[in-house]
Amino acid sequence: MQEFEGQDSSYDAEPEVNAFSDTIEPDAAQNYSTGGKHKSLKAASQDNDGSASTVKAVGTGTSICFHITSIICCLISIFIWPFEIIPAVLCFLVVSEVAGKASGACLVFSIIDMVITVIVFVIYLLVFIAIVLFTLGLGIIFFFLLIPYIIVILACFVAITGDTVALFNK
Numbered sequence: 001m002q003e004f005e006g007q008d009s010s011y012d013a014e015p016e017v018n019a020f021s022d023t024i025e026p027d028a029a030q031n032y033s034t035g036g037k038h039k040s041l042k043a044a045s046q047d048n049d050g051s052a053s054t055v056k057a058v059g060t061g062t063s064i065c066f067h068i069t070s071i072i073c074c075l076i077s078i079f080i081w082p083f084e085i086i087p088a089v090l091c092f093l094v095v096s097e098v099a100g101k102a103s104g105a106c107l108v109f110s111i112i113d114m115v116i117t118v119i120v121f122v123i124y125l126l127v128f129i130a131i132v133l134f135t136l137g138l139g140i141i142f143f144f145l146l147i148p149y150i151i152v153i154l155a156c157f158v159a160i161t162g163d164t165v166a167l168f169n170k
Contacts, residue, residue, distance in 0.1 A: 062097040063159065066090055067109035070152055074116050078123070081145060088148035091155040098155050101162025114156035121149040 070087035077083040091098060102110045124146060131139035 062094050063100075063102065063106050064109055066094050066098055067106065067113040067156075067159075070113045070156075071109070071116055074113070074120050074152070078120055081124075084117075084120075084148040084152065087155075088151040091151055095155075098159050099162075100159075102159045107160065110156050110159040114153060114160065117149055117152050117156065121146060121153065124149070 066087065069090060073083040073086045128139065128142040128146070131142055
């Protein structure tokens with residue numbers, strides 16, 4: 001690097017940033033200076049207490065995939081009952097992604113999922129009530145088949161409101 005008269009020797013060129021990633025060349029980051037104070041970009045991405053800050057985006061990938069799977073399985077379960085077990089089991093596997101307050105596309109899929117699941121739940125509830133009446137109470141065992149619908153409805157409620165405590169308030 002050439003030095004000209006009057007140029008501060010503590011000034012170096014800005015670090016080179018790869019256009020395809022967020023990485024910065026290490027030697028360029030070490031030489032980056034502002035106003036005579038050397039500052040590495042790694043230190044700039046840390047909080048005041050020195051810990052690296054991470055941002056968790058709620059309503060991304062896994063949650064949207066869960067709701068799309070739940071919608072498809074719910075529509076199939078109109079004709080074949082056991083398909084609603086799939087999103088009920090998935091709900092327990094991806095509980096951390098589904099439990100946050102949804103926003104954007106995930107909120108839309110959560111609402112659609114809840115509406116479709118409630119409609120299918122009510123249809124099956126009416127069918128099972130008719131079965132119970134016609135079998136003089138022996139068909140009450142069929143109400144256990146509604147448990148996966150209740151699990152998915154609660155998961156959608158938590159995804160929409162973001163409040164797990166509201167489920168248990170009196």
